[in-house]
Amino acid sequence: MTDAALQRATEQVLAAKTRPLIQVVTFFDEPTFTATHLAFDPATRRGAIVDSVLNFDYASGRTATRGADEIIDYVKRESLKIDWLLETHAHADHLSAAPYLQQKLGGKLAIGREITTVQTVFGKLFNFGTEFARDGSQFDQLFGDGDTFAVGEIPVTTLHVPGHTPADVAFVIGDAAFIGDTLFMPDYGTARADFPGGDARGLYRSIRRLLSLPAETRLFLCHDYKAPGRDHFLWETTVGDERTKNVHVHDGVDEEAFVAMRTARDKTLDLPHLILPSVQVNVRGGRLPPAEDNGTRYLKLPLDLL
Template sequence: MNSAIPFTPDLSQQPEVVPFFDAPSNTFSYVVKDPASKACAVVDSVMEIDYAAGRLSLDGADKIIDYIQGQQLELQWIIETHVHADHLSAAPYIQEKLGGKIGIGADIVTVQNTFGKIFNEDTDFARDGSQFDALFNDGDQYHVGQLVCHALHTPGHTPACMSHVMGDACFVGDTLFMPDGGTARADFPGGDATTLFQSIRRLLSLPGETRLFMCHDYMPNNREVAFETTIAEQRASNIHVHDGVSETQFVEMREARDASLGMPRLILPSLQVNMRAGHLPASDTNGVVYLKLPINQL
């Protein structure tokens, strides 16, 4: 991976960012508005699931839709920073209501191949990313109205992780948490602690005043929920990767920490849905949709 940032962010463009918090999964979704127009994007939407009851809810997505409609915004992009393992995506539902293109990193094909095997998907499950409208490569540029946006490949948590730089705002997915929360785990299939460190140091070479928006916050030490920080704050005080932490130190810490973690509660339904861009698997012969529970595979 080239350590250089393949673009120069335009920090003079300062999008309006509105967070929506899903408490059960500790997930932030965002509406990102072009300051010069009514165009907007949605980042990392959530579809709720009562796993024990097998019931889905789109209450959180409806709040996002209501906000966009209430502000008379035009939805142009629905961005997935990666294939989430802790919540289901509401991207297709939001697209059906408001339009927009669903985009994810091009290495989604690696994730689809890995989990297509784990879930024993048949040939009806495409492994080419075609469930998404756009596949981003490192450095790709796109627009939300007049807002210039860039995709930055930041693998390590998963192979397909992308951070999205929209003007002076950067949406980091699970790569980083708030400074007192540290960093994402790197032990999922396709994850790698060394790669994660390199991605983070690359990310931290962005200008110090760049605003960073988290996908999750777990409120360490019972503090209030938080979602926004800066590159400068991360470099100064992130408990895992502040300036001065070596790659060797980070990898040793990350691998030891990951070995102590349990799997996310919703990993099995989340992966099956999210690798399909938020679509459910095809219904069975009785018309009912089922999700699989592979035994001893993760």
């Protein structure tokens, strides 16, 4: 059985050798260790923003737009036009700034089609009630495996890569793949798979699928935590480097060994500091909960569930 979506992405990467490459500028939010990527076509000056961050202070409950404003300033200074605000999944470690960026810059907000599965799980966990739609309608576009679109004149292929969550997707834009929370830098390894709906076996298969892309494919990661012995943050690697050097899933590591390692490692990990506020916001497309009758918005804190 052929993998038509992967074949299309592979052909796209190889064809990029004869056309302008997508340009990528990264904005790193150190408090959440998140890399937000601004990818744009240098010929048309049209672009996409991938995995944005809304500043949030848990102790005070205050939000801010410092990181998003930095992106906005860059877009305006460079005379770029934003067509897409892309989310690789519903993040559990930061709040998305996509609605704010959309208000300021325009563009369509998009995520993987399986966000509906995540909305169903967390809608029940947070007891959102029937007023919370679980059909992905908070987003302008839901992409499935193999769906295509463009950033300027540069083609994009969407790959469904579940495992970290059921809804993870990678966006292959020209010769560059924006892969969310599947892989980290080779010296750090791979994403966890113990969130509701996560699956270590599915993650392994998704990673091997990504690593079937040409070795020269540029990979842009959503996070970096600085591996032991490394004193600076990194968020760009290649398929070739991941296949030869990734400490968890380099060539030769089989599925059973990976699942055993990932399952054991995940049992030692604390939940992300911002998982409860983040998921409540991100399943709503990055929008804060509606205000209650006193005009104030509230985030819920479920007790003894996670």
